[in-house]
Amino acid sequence: xxxxxxxxxxxxxLTFGDIYLQIIxxxxxxxxxxxxxxxxxxxxxxxxxxxTVGIVLVLSLPFLLFAFVTTLLxxxxxxxxEEEEAAARMSSGRKIKSSQNxxxxxx
Numbered sequence: 001x002x003x004x005x006x007x008x009x010x011x012x013x014l015t016f017g018d019i020y021l022q023i024i025x026x027x028x029x030x031x032x033x034x035x036x037x038x039x040x041x042x043x044x045x046x047x048x049x050x051x052t053v054g055i056v057l058v059l060s061l062p063f064l065l066f067a068f069v070t071t072l073l074x075x076x077x078x079x080x081x082e083e084e085e086a087a088a089r090m091s092s093g094r095k096i097k098s099s100q101n102x103x104x105x106x107x
Contacts, residue, residue, distance in 0.1 A: 007081040014075040022067050029060050 033056035040049040 008078040009081050011077045011079060012072075012075060013077065014072055018071055018075060019068060022064065022071070026060065026064050029056065033057070 033053050036056075037049040037053050040052060
């Protein structure tokens with residue numbers, strides 16, 4: 001059997017619009033928690049106000065990170081590179097490398 005190694009090209013199609021709604025929703029959650037803190041803030045309930053902000057941040061950050069990571073992974077594609085395209089890239093890469101001159105110190 002002929003074992004060929006297929007080369008793949010990674011393409012990331014993620015745009016800011018893909019995560020824009022997630023950021024807006026998280027900002028709304030943060031502002032609601034701050035509003036709750038201000039509503040609970042009094043001389044007797046300050047610890048409850050601070051605990052509310054802490055709980056909201058601790059519970060919302062893992063969901064935010066999960067949403068970002070899954071959105072990123074859903075926008076990564078691996079496309080097989082065809083032989084002609086691979087050969088063209090290799091030859092153009094060699095031309096670029098050979099036409100470059102090394103940097104020299106002035107003096």
